[in-house]
Amino acid sequence: MHLYLIRHGQSYVNLKDWQGGNQDTGLTELGHRQAAALGVWMPTEIKNIDVIYASTMQRARETSAYVAAAYGVDVIADDRLREIGNNRADHTAWPSDDLPEYSDYWGSERPFASVTPDREGGESLMHFRTRVGSFIEDMVERHRDEVVVAVCHGGVIELVFDHIFNVGPFRRCEVWCKNTGITRFEYVEHPRREAWRLHYHSRADHLQGIESAFEVAKIGRDLDTGSQPPTAD
Template sequence: MQLYLIRHGQSYVNLQDWAQGNTDEGLTPLGQEQAKRLGAWLPSHLSNIDALYASTMRRARETVAAVVAAYNVEIRFDDRLREIGNNRLDHSPWPNDALPKDYADYWFSSRPFSPTVLNEINGETLMHFRTRVGLFVEDLIERHRGQTVVVVAHGGVVEGIFNHVFNVGPWQRCEVWDHNTAITHFELVEHPGREVWRLHYHNRVEHLIGLDV
């Protein structure tokens, strides 16, 4: 399986003093241009895809709209791809207006088993977040062996996938930064009796050359 991960374009959440997880904002004019350039450039690099997935949050929806226009494929929206802190313990999504707006309250804890949102007893922990992202990846493997899959989501989700595929333990973290609309390419290499993930590249942004970002 060839797996391409794309972070959403710049959103109004990026311009605020919080960590992008606790509000559902759309793309800025710059983010819209980033998404437009992504949609125009991607087919020249990736001529065909078998499946296209996206987070249900607005900034990802607006970004994936620019991608799907270039391919004859259906968008499959998945709540498991929402940014960290936006889901409950059972992985279902919080209402978009139900989370605290203050940065200090939002990032209450990044410890593995402590809630990421202050005073939300049913809010997910870092490990709940990593679990839902990992379950999504394992579903992809079963559904799309030998296929090419594109996922449009969030920086935290990309980091969560790094942690999952490289088996980073609960008390460790592989901290990964992505530019808006940056592309990451993983390959699942299947050998008899075992599977190996291979990273081809991360944070690819050729489509943004010449754009003041």
């Protein structure tokens, strides 16, 4: 099995000046450009895919639509791919219009405590790892000889690393992934070797020039509307 994990495009909750808390927001204008570039580039590198899964959160669904259009493959929504804290301890999803707020501690600091302590029934890091691991093992059983794409979140990708490389509960892999970055794993059964192989992480060839071109265009729009362009500190 070839497994491609894709982080969603830039969403409003990713913005440095975002003050809206934990919300199920969609993609920004830049996020849509990133996802569109992804949809154009992927078929040049990955000729065929068999199935696309996506988190049920809006930013992942919007990103997956570009990939689905590029390949003519329908998207399968899966709550197990939602970002940490957005599911209950029983792995069911919180309502998109009523998401809980996060704790002030990292999940790896208190791996068995809820990461959303103000909401009864919230998941811990271990609950999160269990649901992500469940998805990975399910993919192995269902799609052993196929090419799988999963559009998800940065936290999900980190927990896939934890699951595959068997990282303990009080540690976690901090593996930063760019928006629409691609991580490729391969599952190969071998009697004397580990089954999982990592080919690359956060590959983003399709983003070359996207961010800089977007910033230039944004400055131009600001000048047209009388706004001041950013200045160097």
